[in-house]
Amino acid sequence: MERNTESIVPEEELERRRLALIESMVNQPTVYLDPNRTDPRYNDVLDVPQPSVEERLSNTDWCLCGKCHQMPTMEESICCQEIEQIKEQFLENSQCICEDVYVNQRLVDRENVIDLYRYGMSFQRKRLRSVSQMEESDFRKTTYRAFTMWVYGYLGPRRRRPIPSCVVQHIRAAFPSPDNIYLGFIDANADGNAVDFF
Template sequence: MPFQKMVTEMKEDSCRKLLLNVAERMPELVFDISSALKVDDKVEPEKPNTSIPGWCTCHNCQDMPSDAENLCCDTRPQNCISQRPEFDIYCFEPEVLDIANVMRNDVLVLAQDDDINRRRRHAAYRQFVLWRCGHLGTGNSVVVRSCCVLRIRRTFSDRNRQYRGFLPNRLV
């Protein structure tokens, strides 16, 4: 029996239990499910914003230094990953970022960076990747979405506004 047919034939109580079980195991899916269920009947059409790049659908991106970094989360503006509550929890809680840094430095035997904003900014990028992609392993990397990079940079800014951007072959 196809999954979709099985779910539509489930009783409301069983469906509710299934969703609660999924939410406990994979909380990030709750937001994907809720965004898929939203009805946009009452949403007014968005006015075109000329500062939004053509490749951006969430309206929170801007052109990045390289083509590889011009990557959107591909959601509607109201569902942008960079605006989700779990993004705040995983990528902006100072305690989470500090613990992640201490663990990384211990495992890789690295000295702690003295610049707290740079340390937390880089930890936020790593937390985002871990949250959205899982553990990638040494030598593997992915591009963090432009909207998320911009929000992380605004929160943990460099005093000179100097950012390295995506380095595909970076090992550490």
């Protein structure tokens, strides 16, 4: 018996399905449907060639703004010029998002960060440290969240985005860890508890 090898599904649809399957396996191999990637802004994610680990971790050749530092993970090894939503925030003739007044001055101003922290406290179910007990890590965390909200808007719990290396370094310089140990980016899928987000 001869089989009909013609597909009743158009070639374009087969290719779209194949790419969607590949993306879901690359993005999170153990989860076929990733609700975090249903945003239409990520439709072209497979069109961008993915660099190898060696190309990102051993140098800063990937940096386009000239202010990035080597980072410990692939997710953190990203330049502000590689993220379209961040490039939209650039000032005219600017090479780096750190040159923006909001990032360069407001995000590293202690009084402004304290105001942001207080604002965030008003949305928390669990009790945060009082402002007088804030540590440098609280300043960094608040600033990272403020930057993310400024660029992407409110993402909601478990929807995180890596912050460009240049911005991370700028924030760490303003609010350094006393022991020079930093947590870094944690993917929401790897984090077991996200109750402290605002």
